[in-house]
Amino acid sequence: MVIKELENKLKEKDIRPTAMRLLVLEALSGQEAAISLSDLEKAFEKSDRVTLFRTLKTFQEKGLVHSIDDGTGAPKYALCEEGCECNIERDLHVHFHCRVCSETFCLPKYKIPEIDLPGMFIGEEANLVVKGVCGKCAD
Amino acid sequence: MVIKELENKLKEKDIRPTAMRLLVLEALSGQEAAISLSDLEKAFEKSDRVTLFRTLKTFQEKGLVHSIDDGTGAPKYALCEEGCECNIERDLHVHFHCRVCSETFCLPKYKIPEIDLPGMFIGEEANLVVKGVCGKCAD
């Protein structure tokens, strides 16, 4: 049963599986692209914005999702992949933002290259967003 | 005379040199780090936020400054350097954001490496922000 799988996914991360959270997790699972809080709100018209906000916050704290700042002003959220180390170390993978459909994709296979900074700077994390046109919008 | 230099800088970029603009340009010139609209507003308490906003927008359109999204929610602005091609092609250089003093620096010598994207993605520009601690705050 699919609901069971979602439940387990939450329990694995030490998140109490409420109805709301199962729905949000399901929505995130069905998405290829990262989604913003507003996107979620549109998908769940019946629910409160703040609840969704806090749900995402909880997911993030527990390491179930990571947030992406793609420069649109609104953070986007995506499920962490198997090997996602976004909460352990720096978030290393590249994100792609399509200027046509405004969707943002994780490119987990593409890591951010090391940057040799000038001596006085100590780098801790890095965020690389490539903008352009995605496959769906290119045709 | 210094004012003359600032004036020329504006005229070069086809910007009409008003008092406001000269002051903003002067403020930008004196800064090593990139500054936000709010920073500017604090420096010019007598002037209106919207005017400063539009001044920066004009500067940006004319290629005098470029804006940086360092993930703090508020865009920051920095003067374009000699070889800055931010409006011609993609903005290639790296920015550094200090989590202690919240300042953002341009690292014009550090270019964003080319990323080989999966076939369906067409990259047009890229934004790389490294976060950490700057020299002033490291001590």
Place this chain on the structure above:
DNA sequence: TTAAAAATTGCAATGGCTGTGCATCGGGTT
């Protein structure tokens, strides 16, 4: 030099977004 036109500026206000305080609800525990 003066009048008209255009650009700039300042004020008021809007809309989008994150985030907080507080009361309520519901599920789990004793």
Place this chain on the structure above:
DNA sequence: AACCCGATGCACAGCCATTGCAATTTTTAA
């Protein structure tokens, strides 16, 4: 069953970019 604690929903505050409009300043033209 009574209790407790976390989750939820509502109201609201705060920050930011952005627009409309009127007043002012600067440029252009006569």
